[in-house]
Amino acid sequence: MIFHDSMANAQEKMTQVCLFLEQYHLPPTPMNYHVAYTYISKCDTALNKALDDAINSKKTIDSIYIENLYFEYLNPGHKTETELLQSVDGILTNLSKTTHESHKQISSFAQSISTCIQTLDEGNVAKSRKAIVQLSQTTEDLLQQHQVFKAQMKKARLMYVKSQQQLQQLRRQHIIDPQTGLYKRHYLNQQTQAWMAKDKSICAIAIQITNLDDFTQQYGDLVGDVVLNRVAKKVQKYVFESGLPGRTRKQEFTVLLADIEPSTANVIAEKIKKGVDRLKFVSTKGNKELPKIELALGITKRYQEQNFDELAHKAHLAAHKAHLCGQTSFIAP
Known part of the structure; x- marks a missing residue:
């Protein structure tokens, strides 16, 4: 959840949050703070009702309960995961039952055939007819059970498709920054490690919006968010096929590029700047008309850096140097 509080409102809420945590002897962990801040802000009706009901009923408000509130109301991925697991568990249970019933029916059918063969008697038509009727009934039962099994398999296939879609959604929530639509930092770190394992050369472009704070201070947080999102979309447009764009700081993006040289990365950076x-x-x-967006671009190539954080920091310093020198971009040696 993204808050758009002024500094004064945020400080007032922080005081109330601290009092809340102190009242219920809760440690100031990020999760406890997040739930408390959301509660004080009164921006999630369901969470507030649940917590108010717990307080009114004198329920113990501890870290375990707060964690439960977080996963139930503030972590949408957890709800999807739970529903997915419940659906899969239900399908597997039904398939297990149906398979067991089918096995029983097949065993019964085999026994009926054996009994029928033993019972058939040319000299006793009535007895033979009875055996055939019993075999026919057993066959009908088996066919009905087979239809049930087919229906369960069809349901399982549909659930498989739905589960795949839910898993893709969960994966997206895990790796995509919800505000900009770009990759999260931990995903860029994973990809860096994967490329390093394959001995790929790696370049990074740091893209700093140097006047984003000016937009926020003069025109408000919402305008600042719009600027951030529009720039993010431009970054994504120009590196969609050639690199991995991610949000790495409040006003900075980092693009990872494999198997290219800094000179080529600089060309891509210039295209982003023009866009x-x-x-x-x-x-x-x-x-x-509002002021133009100002960017500072830093380009670097991985040499001795051991992970994404080191590479991104090197690109960040290059962008900062470009800004200080009044340049559009700077390529780190």
């Missing part, structure tokens, strides 16, 4: 330069923002108040 962002074409963006225009107009204020809804007075139809006034």
Whole structure:
């Protein structure tokens, strides 16, 4: 959940959050703080009702209970995971029961055939007819059970497709930054390790929005978010097929590129810069055009860096140097 509180409101809420944590003897962990801040902000009706009911009924408010609230109301992936596991468990249980019944029916059918063969008697038509009727009934039961089994298999196939879609959604939630649609930092770290294991050469481009704070301070958090998202979409557009764009800081993106040299990475960075330069923002108040977005770009190649954090930091310093020197970009040696 993203909050858009002013500094004054945030400080007031922080005080209330600290009092809440102190009242219920809760340690100031990120999870406890997140739930408490959301509760104080009154921006999740279901969570507030659950916590109010617990308080009114004098239920123990401890870290375990707060963790439960977090996963139930503030972590959408957990709910999807739970539903997915329950669905799969239900299908497997039904398939197990149906398979067991089918096995019983097949065993019964085999026994009926054996009995029928032994019972058939040319000299006793009535006895033979009775045996054939019993065999026919057993066959009908087996066919009905087979239809049930087919229906369960069809249901299982549909559930498989749905489960695949849910798993893809969970994976997306795990690796995609919800605000910008770019990859999260931990995913870029995973890909860096994978490329290093394959001995690929790796370049990184750091893209800093150097005047994002100015937009936020002058026009508000919502305008700042719009600027951030528009730049993110431009970054994604220009590196969609050639690299992995991710959000690594509040106002910085990092693009990972494999098997290219810094000179080529610089060309890509320049294309991103030109694309962002074409963006225009107009204020809804007075139809006034807002200032241009200012970028600083840092390009580097991996040499001795052991992980993504080291590589991204090197690119970050290169972008910072470009900004200090008044340059569009800087390639780290």
